[in-house]
Amino acid sequence: MNKDLLTLAPKLKTLTDDVLYHDIWERRLLNKRERSIATLSVLISLGRFEQLPHHINLAKQHNVNEYELIELFTHLAFYSGWPAAMSALKQLRDNQ
Incomplete structure (x- = not known):
């Protein structure tokens, strides 16, 4: 943020x-872990990629690991679209 x-x-x-x-x-x-996953899902679905670095870091602080983030983004590809999932993956990669 x-x-x-x-x-x-x-x-x-x-x-x-x-x-x-x-x-x-x-x-x-x-719990905060569940809230982080929900927040990331909404941000990705709405295309709010500018906010992702902050919330990816927050999710990691809340014990969501990188493999779970990748699985979440893969899952969201089917509901939010491939471009949204690919943009989320790019944010994850660029902010490591």
């Missing part, structure tokens, strides 16, 4: 920090 960009919109930064990361990501019904 681009922290510099959030300085342009202080309220968006507050909502990101307080609501998204300190509330939503801390809820217990889904």
